[in-house]
Every structure is written in structure tokens, then in C-alpha cells.
Amino acid sequence: xxxxILPEIYGRTSFITKLEAVFLKQDIPVKTLDLYEGxxxxxxxxxxxxxxxxxxxxxxxxxxxxxxxxxxTEGPLFILGFSVGASTVWRVxxxxxxxxxxxxFVGFYSSQIRHYLSVNPECPVTLIFPKExxxxxxxxxxxxxxxxxxxxxxxxxxxxxxxxxxxxNFISELSDEFLRVFQGSYCDNWVSxxxxxxxxxxx
Numbered sequence: 001x002x003x004x005i006l007p008e009i010y011g012r013t014s015f016i017t018k019l020e021a022v023f024l025k026q027d028i029p030v031k032t033l034d035l036y037e038g039x040x041x042x043x044x045x046x047x048x049x050x051x052x053x054x055x056x057x058x059x060x061x062x063x064x065x066x067x068x069x070x071x072x073t074e075g076p077l078f079i080l081g082f083s084v085g086a087s088t089v090w091r092v093x094x095x096x097x098x099x100x101x102x103x104x105f106v107g108f109y110s111s112q113i114r115h116y117l118s119v120n121p122e123c124p125v126t127l128i129f130p131k132e133x134x135x136x137x138x139x140x141x142x143x144x145x146x147x148x149x150x151x152x153x154x155x156x157x158x159x160x161x162x163x164x165x166x167x168x169n170f171i172s173e174l175s176d177e178f179l180r181v182f183q184g185s186y187c188d189n190w191v192s193x194x195x196x197x198x199x200x201x202x203x
Contacts, residue, residue, distance in 0.1 A: 001103070002073045003030040006066065006085025009053040010043065010166050011036040015175055019080070022182045031073070033065050033085075043166065053084065059112070062088045070098055078190070079105045082163060086127070087112030093121035104191065109160045114141050125151045126194075128202055130160040130169075154202035174201060 003023050007016045011034040023030040032038075035056040043049040057065075066088055070077065079102060081089040086107030093099045094116075102123040107113075109130045127145060129138050138155065146153040156174075161167030163175050181197045182190065 004079045005032045006081040008083030009049045076103045081107040086110035094119045099123040128154045
């Protein structure tokens with residue numbers, strides 16, 4: 001089992017580093033992908049972070065990075081994506097040869113999915129949406145996406161970025177609970193523990 005983590009526009013935050021460490025402590029192969037090659041730039045606000053993301057290659061470069069990582073990886077995949085990272089995974093799952101290798105994809109607060117509603121992933125997908133978004137109706141997107149086979153949707157009472165310590169919407173309790181899902185438990189138990197967490201946190 002190969003774990004792939006795709007962060008949001010802020011790159012490798014302390015939350016992402018902690019999440020990666022949970023798997024490394026269990027000797028589970030894990031790759032964290034971001035366009036900043038592991039660097040941790042400091043941003044004054046979300047707009048600056050987004051501008052840096054676009055200047056570093058943006059959405060299509062992130063997609064190419066994920067495609068390359070999957071091509072260089074053998075065996076089944078467990079993928080975690082956050083915001084633009086989740087959108088990138090959603091896009092790559094339009095390729096059935098890639099989707100059939102994914103045992104589970106869990107994506108948090110992806111706003112870009114609304115531009116790719118024709119994607120029909122043929123693998124287990126769990127999407128956690130925020131309470132609301134500024135530029136579109138979250139409920140309308142959920143109504144479309146949850147009709148797709150293999151896709152399960154949750155809607156949080158929290159706002160976009162609630163797992164990102166650099167976001168104004170960060171909720172440390174949700175972050176800590178999510179990290180505990182994977183601690184001291186090899187992948188055989190992940191599905192049940194993850195689903196229990198999702199039902200508790202976002203029912």
C-alpha cells in the first residue's frame with residue numbers, strides 16, 4: 001500500500017508533516033506531493049498563497065506531478081487530498097487505469113470539483129465539503145456528485161480550510177481527531193476507523 005498526500009495551496013504545513021509522520025512511524029510508504037518541492041513558504045494571506053501556487057505551475061502542473069508519481073509507484077494506492085490537492089486527485093481519477101489502483105481516496109473541501117462534474121471515478125471516493133463556499137452552492141455540488149457510483153459525501157459545519165493551521169477556519173480538534181484515525185493502526189483497520197471518524201465528525 002502506497003500513501004499519497006496532496007496538500008492545499010499552502011504546501012507542506014505542520015498538519016501535513018504530522019500526517020506524513022503517522023505513516024512513517026508505522027513504516028508505511030508515503031509520498032507528499034506539492035509544487036514547492038517540500039519547502040514551506042510563509043504567506044501573509046490566502047491570496048498570496050494562491051498566487052504562489054499559480055506561479056509555481058498551478059492546477060495542470062499539480063495534475064502532471066500526481067500522474068508522474070502514480071506512474072512511478074507500484075501496487076494499490078490510498079490517497080488523501082486537501083482543497084486543490086483533492087481537486088487534483090478527482091481529475092486524475094477520470095483515467096480508469098489509474099482509478100482501478102486506488103483503494104480509497106478521501107478529499108477535503110475541494111472547491112474546484114465543481115468544474116469537473118463529468119468525472120465518474122471507478123474507485124471508492126469520500127468527499128468532505130465545508131458548510132459553505134463563497135462562490136458557489138455547496139449543496140448543489142453535493143447533490144450532483146453523490147449520485148455517482150462509488151462516491152460518498154459529507155458536509156461539515158466547519159468552513160474551508162478547517163484542517164489547515166494557516167487558515168482562519170482552522171479547527172484544531174478536527175485536525176487532532178483526523179490524525180488519531182491513522183495512529184497505531186495498519187491499513188486493515190483504516191476503513192472502519194476512518195468511516196467512524198467521518199460519521200462522528202461530519203454526520
